[in-house]
Amino acid sequence: MTEKALRLGTRRSKLAMAQSGQVADAVSQVTGRPVELVEITTYGDVSREHLAQIGGTGVFVAALREALLRGEVDFAVHSLKDLPTAQHEGLVVAAIPEREDPRDVVVARDARKLTDLPRGARIGTGAPRRMAQLNAYARTHGMEIETVPIRGNVDTRIGYVRSGELDAVVLAAAGLHRVGRIDEVTDFLSVDTVLPAPGQGALAIECTADNADLIAALAELDDPFTRAAVTAERSLLAALEAGCSAPVGALADLLADGQIVKEMRLRGVVGTTDGSTLVQLSTTGPVPETHEAAMALGRELATEMLAQGAAGLMGERAH
Helix, strand or coil: CCCCCEEEEECCCHHHHHHHHHHHHHHHHHHCCCEEEEECCCHHHHCCCCCCCCCCCCCCCHHHHHHHHCCCCCEEEEEHHHCCCCCCCCEEEEECCCCCCCCEEEEEHHHCCHHHCCCCEEEEECCHHHHHHHHHHHHHCCCCEEEEECCCCHHHHHHHHHCCCCCEEEEEHHHHHHCCCHHHCCEECCCCCCCCCCCCCCEEEEEECCCHHHHHHHHHHCCHHHHHHHHHHHHHHHHCCCCCCCCEEEEEEEEEECCEEEEEEEEEEEECCCCCCEEEEEEEEECCCCHHHHHHHHHHHHHHHHHCCHHHHCCCCCC
8 A cells, every 4th residue: 555645735836846846756755655746826926916015925825834734735845035934833844955056147138247238228126135236236336227126937037038128137046947947047146246035045845833754754854054044044034024025135154164164154135225225244153053043143143234224224115
């Protein structure tokens, strides 16, 4: 008698299906059970409004979580950057697998890099965080660009460039990797130019808190370094009291001496979407050994950023 298939709740987008498929294979290997994908439509998928207006984080997550709590699926896969920072009652993030490339990338016409774009170039992105940093970069490097709010899936966004409507779009490297389109990237943006969204490139595998057997099995897919890094990033975001509609970027990375990992560096940025004001700081400390230590790293940096005036920038929402 073969064991009953585990049901994995996923959004229907090509990217969600691709990343859920990869997780399904991994879960199948650690549990020895087949995994079937259950497609769930979320409000974020059907709404045509800009993400900043419909509440940013959570719009892609709520329907999946409801399905989990109703027992319609056994576990769900989220892009971690879509997950609200507050812990959900009754659910647990059982695994955060090793992170994909966290950087943002440019897909531009004529294979151009960010620095080669023509004067007045129109660059599409749905994220105020990217707008703030791109506009700030342009200001300090004597470039003239116009950031244009867009949404839609990878095909739609790259389509704006192919059709000539936009000169370039900015996307997450991780998403393009997962749908097999990384070769269309014309420029990988250094994190010194654009800090990614907190948790970008990482996935969260969530199940109900009372499913001890599944929690134990999924835990085998957890990457402790990725978990520590994204916990610090999301703690910073939570302490700045920002949803993803606020222009916050954060990245924690490991600093190694040869083969030995010595420390974790956390960088954070918040700014006005026009790029006229940015508060950008970093802190370095021992690699957090516990959830609490990772949370503390994020809170400490947020406190410093607020002292430097970050709070005044948080009221900005993309229009």
